[in-house]
């Protein structure tokens with residue numbers, strides 16, 4: 001059994017890790033931290049976990065975490081980077097759900113996250129954990145930087161086009177919408193039901209911290225520096241991201257092979273579903289599931305390919321993808337614990 005620790009177990013992604021790990025046959029959760037809820041049984045706070053976990057929250061303790069085989073960090077940005085060097089020395093493997101190790105350019109990271117990086121040596125060694133791209137590197141990694149939620153939906157949608165060089169890489173557009181759980185569980189006025197309900201707005205249109213992350217991943221796929229306009233929106237739902245993606249085809253004749261290209265690219269990927277051409281994937285069709293579902297579109301007399309890509313931000317966008325990465329790192333069947341279909345309706 002893999003002995004797992006979770007730092008940040010009261011947040012939305014921490015508790016989603018627990019929900020999925022509750023039925024994972026190869027994992028025991030030996031430690032789950034919260035500074036504010038230390039001593040409180042997990043199942044008292046999250047009754048959906050009653051009968052699954054006997055654990056109580058504890059203060060983060062480096063020596064307890066060092067005794068784990070794998071530690072998930074489900075903490076705000078800036079926490080993992082301070083604790084990682086010690087854990088790495090103990091030989092523990094880590095999947096960090098925050099953005100601390102996602103961006104290789106330290107200056108770019110500091111500009112977007114507003115602080116200097118405190119373990120730059122581990123930024124270099126960390127593997128950006130999108131299994132559909134670098135599965136073999138993840139398998140060997142000691143530290144995996146779990147991708148952001150928007151970047152997962154956006155990158156998976158654009159990847160086949162950029163890998164094959166079929167679109168103009170300098171003018172990509174990603175118009176993305178997220179439910180409010182993407183903002184985490186800590187109280188923020190902008191996330192109150194009274195603020196989010198019956199409303200719909202763009203935010204970060206002049207620049208969002210996921211922009212450099214998307215640019216880094218897609219530039220690697222394209223083999224050239226790409227240009228992307230990314231605008232996130234907040235919609236009045238709890239879980240889910242829909243990203244509508246636009247790219248200009250270099251040669252319109254290639255439209256005829258796009259569907260086969262996408263189906264071929266993801267045929268052996270258990271967590272990507274390419275729907276028939278012209279379908280409209282819904283966020284509720286992936287709610288609770290570790291899945292990115294997508295479909296292609298073309299409007300008449302247009303050279304633009306449109307891709308609609310949906311994920312559950314807490315699952316394929318966070319905890320599910322983190323567990324997928326853990327399965328890959330430990331040589332387990334990649335789908336272990338992640339087979340459940342979505343909740344619908």
Ligand SMILES: NC(=O)C1=CN([C@@H]2O[C@H](COP(=O)(O)OP(=O)(O)OC[C@H]3O[C@@H](n4cnc5c(N)ncnc54)[C@H](OP(=O)(O)O)[C@@H]3O)[C@@H](O)[C@H]2O)C=CC1
Nearest residue numbers: 008009010011012013034035036074075098182184185318
């Ligand atoms: N929500 C989402 O859809 C997604 C979130 N992420 C990322 O995952 C991470 C967690 O997100 P989310 O679950 O939403 O966040 P929450 O704000 O809901 O939870 C944060 C957790 O971290 C703990 N924590 C906060 N500060 C510290 C600290 N200094 N040391 C140790 N523990 C700390 C908190 O518990 P306590 O304060 O009691 O210790 C809490 O359990 C973030 O980096 C987020 O950006 C990634 C993809 C999607």
Ligand SMILES: CC(=O)N[C@@H](CCC(=O)OP(=O)(O)O)C(=O)O
Nearest residue numbers: 098099148149178179180182183
């Ligand atoms: C709706 C909402 O607020 N979404 C968050 C992104 C989700 C998230 O937690 O970002 P990471 O994946 O990088 O950790 C935001 O815009 O900052």
